[in-house]
Amino acid sequence: VDPRSSxxxxxxxxxTLAITVRVFAAxxxxxxxxxxxxxxxxxxxxxxxxxxxxxxxxGEFEIGIEGSADxxxxxxxxxxxxxxxxxxxxxxxxxxxxxxxxxFEVLPDGRVIISGTSTA
Amino acid sequence: VVRSKAPPASLHRDEEASxxxxxxxxxxxAPWTVLDVAGELDLSTAPQLRKQxxxxxxxxxxxxxxxxTRVDFIDSSGLGAIVASLKHLRELGxxxxxxxxxxxxxxxxxxxxxxxxxxSIYAGSGDLPAG
Numbered sequence: 001v002d003p004r005s006s007x008x009x010x011x012x013x014x015x016t017l018a019i020t021v022r023v024f025a026a027x028x029x030x031x032x033x034x035x036x037x038x039x040x041x042x043x044x045x046x047x048x049x050x051x052x053x054x055x056x057x058x059g060e061f062e063i064g065i066e067g068s069a070d071x072x073x074x075x076x077x078x079x080x081x082x083x084x085x086x087x088x089x090x091x092x093x094x095x096x097x098x099x100x101x102x103x104f105e106v107l108p109d110g111r112v113i114i115s116g117t118s119t120a
Numbered sequence: 121v122v123r124s125k126a127p128p129a130s131l132h133r134d135e136e137a138s139x140x141x142x143x144x145x146x147x148x149x150a151p152w153t154v155l156d157v158a159g160e161l162d163l164s165t166a167p168q169l170r171k172q173x174x175x176x177x178x179x180x181x182x183x184x185x186x187x188x189t190r191v192d193f194i195d196s197s198g199l200g201a202i203v204a205s206l207k208h209l210r211e212l213g214x215x216x217x218x219x220x221x222x223x224x225x226x227x228x229x230x231x232x233x234x235x236x237x238x239x240s241i242y243a244g245s246g247d248l249p250a251g
Contacts, residue, residue: 015164019140022160022193044229047195051163088200091233096196099232 008064013054013078021050025065025074033069038116041100042074048093049079049112056080074114082106142168143190146176152217152248153181158190161198169198173205173216182214185248188226189219199229206239219245 009024011017025046029039046063053061053076062077082094097104097114104114142165143158153176159165169186176184186202188194206216218241220226230236242248 015162016140018162018164019160022162040225040228043193044195047162047193051195051197054163086196086200088203089196089233089235091196091235093196096233 008062008075010060010062011050013050013056013058013061015051015054018047018050018054021046021061021063025063028065029072032065032067032072034072035069045074045097045100045114046076048096049076049082051086052080052082052084052093053078054080055084055086070117072116074112074116076112078110079112082112140165144168144172149185149245149248151250152183152185152245154185154187154219154245154248156187156190160193161191161201162193162195163197166197166201170201170204174208177209177212177214182209182212183217184209184214185217185219185242185245187219187245188224189221189244191220191225194225194229196229196233198226199233199235202239215240217242217248219243219248 007028009021011020022043026039026043029042034042042065049063050061058078058080060078064075065072066075067073082097083092085092101114101116104112106112140159142161145156147154147156155172155176157169161169173184184205186205202218209216218226218239220241221243227241230239230241
């Protein structure tokens with residue numbers, strides 16, 4: 001398997017599939033050779049982006065993780081409104097993701113692009 | 121130590137689609153009622169935790185500790201359920217403590233979100249205040 005290939009996962013925005021999205025994100029990150037902390041961070045990011053998509057009422061969510069351990073990129077489509085605070089918590093998902101990865105891009109078409117490097 | 125299996129939460133509309141069950145066991149370590157939680161806490165499973173804490177409060181528990189030692193993953197939906205549980209118990213004059221080892225998923229998320237000051241977090245149930 002070419003570790004630089006860029007698998008994507010497209011799933012219905014059904015809450016019960018959150019675990020599937022996390023398993024995919026962890027597997028894709030592991031395939032790129034990322035270290036354990038980075039894999040955990042990407043698993044959390046994937047869960048937050050998927051939850052945001054579900055809360056937005058979008059029918060479908062797509063996520064891909066590509067690149068290499070040195071320079072990776074997470075791309076999510078239809079991830080909802082990251083400036084909305086999740087139920088019951090006093091912070092925005094945008095802030096949580098920024099704490100994890102630093103500034104990231106939200107394109108006009110709604111795609112979220114998070115880039116990073118691994119120290120592994 | 122008294123242990124009992126928490127009964128399955130009744131199915132409400134927001135739980136009907138919940139295919140993944142959290143494992144939750146209640147034990148008493150006076151004066152605390154400790155809820156052992158195992159599994160992953162996300163938008164699918166968080167309502168189960170919130171409902172269980174409400175059930176425990178309904179049954180009279182006022183000092184509730186949630187043991188997250190066996191929780192492998194938590195995101196902001198799970199954190200929302202903890203905040204809701206905390207508010208519910210405080211409204212009843214009770215309190216909520218969290219048990220989470222350093223480096224656990226919960227400890228990391230609390231640090232990331234700057235909510236450390238909002239919760240009483242202990243490394244183990246033996247560290248819960250007795251008074």
